[in-house]
Amino acid sequence: MSADPIPLAGVIGWPIWHSKSPRVHGYWLNFLGIKGHYIPMNVAPEDLETVLHSLPKAGFVGCNVTIPHKEAVLALADEVSDRAARVGAANTLVFKDGKIHADNTDGYGFIANLKQNAPDWQPDAGPAAVFGAGGAARGVIDGLLTAGVPEIRLTNRTRERAEALAEHFGDKVTVIAWDRAEIAAEGANTLVNTTSLGMEGQPPFTLSLAGAAKGALATDIVYVPLDTPFLIEARKQGLETVDGLGMLLHQAVPGFNAWFGTSPAVDAALRDVVLAP
Incomplete structure (x- = not known):
């Protein structure tokens, strides 16, 4: 046998x-x-x-x-x-x-990471600002919408890519021009960086997150480095932060x-x- x-x-x-x-x-x-x-x-x-x-x-x-x-x-x-x-x-x-x-399982991993490391996060409490419209943004957007986020403000250096995602996911996704990207953060309850900005060997993330809602949650899907310029800027604004490593693990x-x-x-x-x- x-x-x-x-x-x-x-x-x-x-x-x-x-x-x-x-x-x-x-x-x-x-x-x-x-x-x-x-x-x-x-x-x-x-x-x-x-x-x-x-x-x-x-x-x-x-x-x-x-x-x-x-x-x-x-x-x-x-x-x-x-x-x-x-x-x-x-x-x-x-x-x-x-x-x-x-x-x-990218969207599942993304949301599971937030729920584990920010258990008080309420996805339906307000809009989400998503920076970047590459392949990783697709899973993030799907996860946010599935979790109950009412509105997603999407901004990307190449506007056409953002518009393609907005068309794909429907009217809950609104495109904001990259040169006005800081508007996406105004009143946002959830802020997500899906760009390569801040990754080792890439330019830093320099946009201001000052307009985010009080008590908002910020997360970066980049985990090399673990503490990215995006997360550092978010903490300066008093926001709760979750690093990107957990998404990799949960997915x-x-x-x-x-x-x-x-x-x-x-x-x-x-x-x-x-x-x-």
């Missing part, structure tokens, strides 16, 4: 060296004593389809997907979740019953549960592991 196969999962991207996902899932597997493996896979765009259809045959139960494959995998999936369809991208695949199931939970059969904890020990040199 053959032994039960050891489940395999991983993350595919191009390149993949920067991904923290192997550290996250590797810690959980070890901590929980689960016989399984999670590996990084460097997959070129032209090889994506071949690799995806080969992984289940090699014992893989699923995988994460990162840049530049998050949109392309939707066309290759047999089933797409509602939230992946809304976002227009997938970051989590489950291989089951001979089919590829695609999901997007990993649904996939781990689907692949390995348990929902792991996002706690201080996991943060220490991911932040270690």
Whole structure:
């Protein structure tokens, strides 16, 4: 009698060296004593389809997907979740019953991070200001709308990208020109930086957040550095802040549960592991 196969999962991207996902899932597997493996896979765009259809045959139960494959995998999936369809991208695949199931857990991870680290945050208390309209903004906007934020003010250096997102998500999203971006913060209850401004090697975030509502919450999806210029500016204005690392950690939970059969904890020990040199 053959032994039960050891489940395999991983993350595919191009390149993949920067991904923290192997550290996250590797810690959980070890901590929980689960016989399984999670590996990084460097997959070129032209090889994506071949690799995806080969992984289940090699014992893989699923995988994460990162840049530049998050949109392309939707066309290759047999089933797409509602939230992946809304976002227009997938970051989590489950291989089951001979089919590829695609999901997007970015919005879930974003909101779970805020709820864990700012438990008094009320998403429906007022509008949200979202800076940036790239791929990451899609998951953030979907998460905010799903959580009950009544209005999103979206501003981006390239206005056309913001307008495309506003059209995609509907009339709760209003576009504000980048040269008037500080208006987005006026009276906002939630402020989110999804731009690369403030990331290591990028220009700093220099916009004023002085007009935000009293007691507003500010968060940055960037986590390198952990304390970004955006968060520093927010604290100067007396705002509550939540760093971006928790989004990365929480978005990993649904996939781990689907692949390995348990929902792991996002706690201080996991943060220490991911932040270690």
